[in-house]
Amino acid sequence: MLDLRGLARFAERHLMPDKVLVTRNVGEDVLDPRTGALVPAPPLEVHSGKAGLYGHQERIRSKGGHEGAWVEEVRAGYRLLLPLDAPELREDDTVEMAEARDKQAVGRTYRVAALGEVSSVPALRTVWLEEHNRKADA
Incomplete structure (x- = not known):
């Protein structure tokens, strides 16, 4: 049997230099004891730790307009690499x-666009993201 622990350690050390915080909206309101009002519940922390963020352009072809002509569009997407023991997003x-090597990435938020990939030979987790909020310096 192939031992993937060495490959997983290599991936974490060299492909995951950043730190992320992953949260999930639980969707239920909670009672604020001070005001007696229902307020949105705080998000649930799902994962905090090592990650690697990598840009990926996606070409999409779709029918556009009433003529039915094919339109090609390029969208920016992102691939997030996580340790194998990270919970499923x-x-x-x-x-x-x-935290990120690229200082412009710090503070940006992304939305998980699809369930993480699985593999018969797992060494790390791959999750696809869409940019959600870009905080550019003024």
């Missing part, structure tokens, strides 16, 4: 870049 979870 769900669609619509929010990923915030807490």
Whole structure:
């Protein structure tokens, strides 16, 4: 049997230099004891730790307009690499870049666009993201 622990350690050390905070909106309101009002529940922390964020452009072809002509569009997407022991992320979870080698990435948030990939030979987790909130310097 192939031992993937060495490959997983290599991936964490060299492909995951950043730190993320992943939260999930639980969707239920809670009672604020001070005001007696229902307020949105705080998000649930799903994962906090090592990650690697990598850009990925996606080409999409779709029929556009009433003539039915094919339109080609390029969208920016992102691939998030996580350690194998990270919990499974769900669609619509929010990923915030807490620390990053690229300082412009810090503070940006992304939405999980699809369930993470699985593999017969797992060494790391791959999750696809869409950019949610870009905080550019003024």
